[in-house]
Each structure stands twice: as structure tokens, then as C-alpha cells.
Amino acid sequence: MSQECVLDVRGLEPPEPLERVLDAIATLQPGERVRMIHHREPCLLYPLLSKRGFNHLAETKSEDHHEILIWRKGDAAAAPYGLTQ
Amino acid sequence: MSLQPGLSFSQAPPILVPFRFFLSAPLFGLLAALLMLWYGTSLMDSRWQPSVLALTHLMTLGFLGMAMVGAMMQMLPVVAGSPVAHPVGVARAVHVLLLPGVLLLAGGFLFGTHWPMRIAMFLLGSGFTVFVAAVGLSLKRAPPDSPTVVGMRFAVGALVVTAALGLTLASNYGWDWWLIERVRLINLHLTWGLLGWVGLLVVGVSYQVVPMFQLTPSYPKPLTRWLTAAIFALLLLWSVAQYLPDAVQEQAMLAVVSVAAIGFMVFAVVTLRLQLQRRRKQSDVTLLFWRFGMTCLLLALVLGVAGQVIPALDRMQGDNFALAFLFIAGFAVSVVNGMLYKIVPFLIWFHLQSLLMGVTKVPNMRQIMPEPGMRRQMWLHFAAVPLLVLSALWPPLIYPAALLFGTSMILLEVNLLYAFRVYQQNAKLATKGEPSST
Numbered sequence: 001m002s003q004e005c006v007l008d009v010r011g012l013e014p015p016e017p018l019e020r021v022l023d024a025i026a027t028l029q030p031g032e033r034v035r036m037i038h039h040r041e042p043c044l045l046y047p048l049l050s051k052r053g054f055n056h057l058a059e060t061k062s063e064d065h066h067e068i069l070i071w072r073k074g075d076a077a078a079a080p081y082g083l084t085q
Numbered sequence: 086m087s088l089q090p091g092l093s094f095s096q097a098p099p100i101l102v103p104f105r106f107f108l109s110a111p112l113f114g115l116l117a118a119l120l121m122l123w124y125g126t127s128l129m130d131s132r133w134q135p136s137v138l139a140l141t142h143l144m145t146l147g148f149l150g151m152a153m154v155g156a157m158m159q160m161l162p163v164v165a166g167s168p169v170a171h172p173v174g175v176a177r178a179v180h181v182l183l184l185p186g187v188l189l190l191a192g193g194f195l196f197g198t199h200w201p202m203r204i205a206m207f208l209l210g211s212g213f214t215v216f217v218a219a220v221g222l223s224l225k226r227a228p229p230d231s232p233t234v235v236g237m238r239f240a241v242g243a244l245v246v247t248a249a250l251g252l253t254l255a256s257n258y259g260w261d262w263w264l265i266e267r268v269r270l271i272n273l274h275l276t277w278g279l280l281g282w283v284g285l286l287v288v289g290v291s292y293q294v295v296p297m298f299q300l301t302p303s304y305p306k307p308l309t310r311w312l313t314a315a316i317f318a319l320l321l322l323w324s325v326a327q328y329l330p331d332a333v334q335e336q337a338m339l340a341v342v343s344v345a346a347i348g349f350m351v352f353a354v355v356t357l358r359l360q361l362q363r364r365r366k367q368s369d370v371t372l373l374f375w376r377f378g379m380t381c382l383l384l385a386l387v388l389g390v391a392g393q394v395i396p397a398l399d400r401m402q403g404d405n406f407a408l409a410f411l412f413i414a415g416f417a418v419s420v421v422n423g424m425l426y427k428i429v430p431f432l433i434w435f436h437l438q439s440l441l442m443g444v445t446k447v448p449n450m451r452q453i454m455p456e457p458g459m460r461r462q463m464w465l466h467f468a469a470v471p472l473l474v475l476s477a478l479w480p481p482l483i484y485p486a487a488l489l490f491g492t493s494m495i496l497l498e499v500n501l502l503y504a505f506r507v508y509q510q511n512a513k514l515a516t517k518g519e520p521s522s523t
Contacts, residue, residue, distance in 0.1 A: 011364040013300055014427075015434050015450065022438070039364075040297065044163065047097065048438055063303065 002071075002078045003032045010039040010064075018045050025054055025070055033071035033078040039064045055079070097162055098172035100436045104505060105180045106155025107425060111498040113147025113187065114418070118491025120191075126480035132405055139194040144413050145278060146187045146209075148494075152421045153286055154179060156428065157220055157237065164293045165227035165234045175219040182212030193258060202259035206252055213248045217241060232309035236289015239317040243281025250274035269327055280345065281320050283417050285313050288352050290424075298427040299372055301359035308355060312348055319345040339393050346386040353379040353386075370459040374423025377467060381415025406477035414490070415470045422466065422497060429501060430454040433508045440515040448511065454504045462500060465493035 007024050009017035021036050028034065036042075041058060049056050049070060057069045057080060071078035117140055121128065124136045131137070158176055162168035169175055186208030193202030220241055227234040251274050257264040264270070296303050303309075319341055326337040356379050360372060388408050392398050430453040437447045472486035 011300060013365055014298060014431055018438075019449070039300075043166075044097075044435060048435075051439060051442060 004035050006035045008037040010037060028072060030075055031077040033069055036068040038066045041066045102172045102176040103155040103159035106151045108501055109184060110148045110151040111494045113143050114494035115491050117143040118487045121483055121487035125483055129406060129480040135194040139191040143191050149283060149417050149421060154216055161223045167223045167227035169219045169223045179212050179216045182208045186212055199259050202255055206255045206259055210252050217245055233289050233293045236285055236313040239313045240282055240286035240289060243277050243285055247274060247278040247282050273324055279412060287420055288313055299360060300364040302362055316345055316348050343390050346390050350383060350386050353382045370463050371423040371427050374419045378416045378419035381411050385411035385416060407474045410473040414473050426459050429504050433504055437511050440512055444515050448507060453507050458500045462493050462496035465489050469493055
């Protein structure tokens, strides 16, 4: 069963949302993932995640509500919706 | 839901692509200040003097042009998801052509000699051709539904018109041929340059950067959908109105320019209102620069339209000097300056995040660009602009105004260089794999 850490960064000034999520993923244990809630889609975060060996799945709930699930590549237990990558 | 979309590091242009332009911009502002000190009160004798033309182009092509070209090359991949192809080569070519081009153009005006003007024409013409071609291709590939992309497309269209008119006028100086339409072409050139290229780009870019960096709500959808297109169409109408019969020309042009001014006023008022609704209540340098810039824009628009209706007001403000200082130094330089203080530290932080991974902690935004230095420069600029505007009424004020403006530009350059040094020092650590002391 995967563990999810919710990180709500709405209302924070750039690049604080990115700083916080990069800090959070650095301590992820196997089977754990981060759910980041942001007021805009953080496109610049994605190359930073990829370079650090993380996958992500972005979902737009509304114009100012985006949720991004982040998990370590190869960690099948942490991957959402049964994703295998 | 989307899996792994968006930008990659290979798409983000290297840091020197925008920085070579950003670091050059304040040097042109400083040259403009030195020119004001050298020519002093005589500048106010007439807006048609070569010294005034040199001053205007150092501020617009030099300061604003450099910053805007650099910002566009940086922003296209981020906000439009469509990077400029071969960014390093394009940036180097555009920079190497435009930088001496602007200097020679100003020199050509000041010294009245033909050869600098002719070389400037070649350099500026080639530089803008490379820039427009590269950016045009990128904008063509960009998603058409983004209001920022639409704004950028219209701004680049306005740049093409401005540059074509400018080259025609410069050829008149370079070869002394008889140009009967000169005054009309100058009016078209400066209107397309200031309201089109500068105005439309600021509006289009604001749709992204104001909500992103100032944590405001988004601009209203009807505004983002229609404003830049409407202003561009009005500029076309205004240009055509120049050629209407004398009996209706004046009223037609006034009507069109007034509607365009209302469009920009709506933009300024909406921006100020959004800033009041921002999530983070603490004010910062960028917010203050933008508030100041939007206030100057509103004043410039009111003064510009009122001057057309009341000729006495036009005469009083000294051949449109107050209007020009309000729009160029008060509005355009302020918003560009304010945005540099967000874009520059953010870009450095972003590039260091990649370089320093696993080496050391990346310095934060305040360490990259310390607040006290930015505030000092901001207050100098805020003091310089009213004095510049008032020098249209009382010319001796040009001396303290130029001193303040020049010092502000020196401090801006110092602040940008400080940030760039933080980048270089940390980038060196990355190659050595040592911890940072920053």
C-alpha cells in the first residue's frame, strides 16, 4: 500500500513551491509518493524531477488547482493508478 | 491528466542566452543618462534634434530592446512551450549585431556623419531580421490559444513595422535623399514602436508573469482574448487614418488613438486591481516597480489624449517631452526593471538546481539578488522619473534627473552582475563537486 504525503504550495512565491517539493522528495522512502497541490501547473519542475530520477503525473482540477503526484522511478509500490513506470 | 509533459533541460536555453542581453541593457541606460548630462537643457529645445533622437534610441533600442529581446528568447520555451531553434547561435548573432548597431545609430545622430548611420542600418536590419525569423518560427509552432503567445505575435508584427519604418528613416539620414513623408513616417515609427512593440509585449507577457510572480488572480478572460488584437487593429486603423483627407483626418486619428489609449488604461487599471488582490500581502521591489509603471502609463495616456484635445497643454509640456519621459522611463523602463528582478534570480536558481544536484544546496532568491541593493536602485529610479518629467517644464531639472537615472542604471548593472557572479561561483563548484560557501 503506498503512502502519500500531501504538500499544498498554493499561494507561495516562485521558486518556493519548487524548493519545498524538491526537499520533500529527497526524503521519500520506498512506497511513498508526494501529492503536490499548486495554483498553477509547475512546468519548470518537471525537468528537475526527471533529472533526479522521479516520475510525475499532473492533473488539472481547475484553473488554479493542479495536483501533481511524484514518485521515484522504478518504485512500483509508490506509483499511482497501478502505473508501472 | 498528463504524464511527463512540458519542458526539458535541453529545451531551456543556456543562461548566457538571455543574460548577454540583460547585462547589456543598463549600459545603454547609463549612456542615455550621460548624454542628458552632456547636452543638458538644450535637449528641451526641440524633439527633432539629433541629440534627442540619439537619447530616445539609447533608451528604447538600447535599454528596452536589449531587455525585451533577451526576455523573449528566455520566455518562449517556458510560457509557450516552443523554444527558439539554435538559441546560442541566434542570441550571439542578434547581440553582436544589435549592440554596435545601436551605438552607431546614436553616434550617427549625434555627429551627423553618414557612415555610422549606414553601418548601423546594416547591423540593426540584420540583427532584427535574425531575431524576427528565429522568434517568428518559434511563435508559429507555439499553441495558438495562449493569450501571451498571441500578444507576442502582435508585438513582433509591430516590431517588423517599426524596424521597416526606422530603416527607411535611417536611410534618409545616411544618404540625405529627399523624403517628403518624413514627419508622417516618424510619427508612425514611434507609435508602432512604443504602443505596438513595447506596449503589446508588456501586455502579453503580463498575462503570464503578473499572476506567476506577483501571486495575483489571472487576468479576466475577455481582456486576455481581445485586448492585444484590438490594439493592433487600432494601430492599423490609425496608420490608415494618416492618409485620410485633411477635413476628417484629425478627428479620425484622435478617435482611434483615444480608443487605443482606453485599451491600455483598462490594462493598467486591471493590473493595479489584480495586484491589490494578490495572495501574498507583503510588497516587494517588483510589485512597487509595476505599480509605479502602471501609474506612469495611466498618466502618459491621459496626458497624450488631453494634449491632442487641448493644444495649450501640449505646448506647456514642452514638445511632448513629459509624455515621452512618462511612457519610456516611467512605464516601460520601470516594468522591465521590475521584471528583471524576478526573472534573473529565478533563472539563476533554476539553472543551479540542475548544476548543483547532489553537490550542495542552491542559494535562495534573496542570496542571489539581495533585497537592499534592489531597493536602493528602485528609489533612485523613482526619484529620477518625476524629475525627468518635470524637466519638460523646467529644463534645469534635467541635470539632477540624469544624475539619478544614471546612478540607478549603474546600480542595476551592479545588482545583475552580483547575481551573475553567484551563478558563476556556484557553477564552478558544480564542476569541482565541492560544497558552496554562498
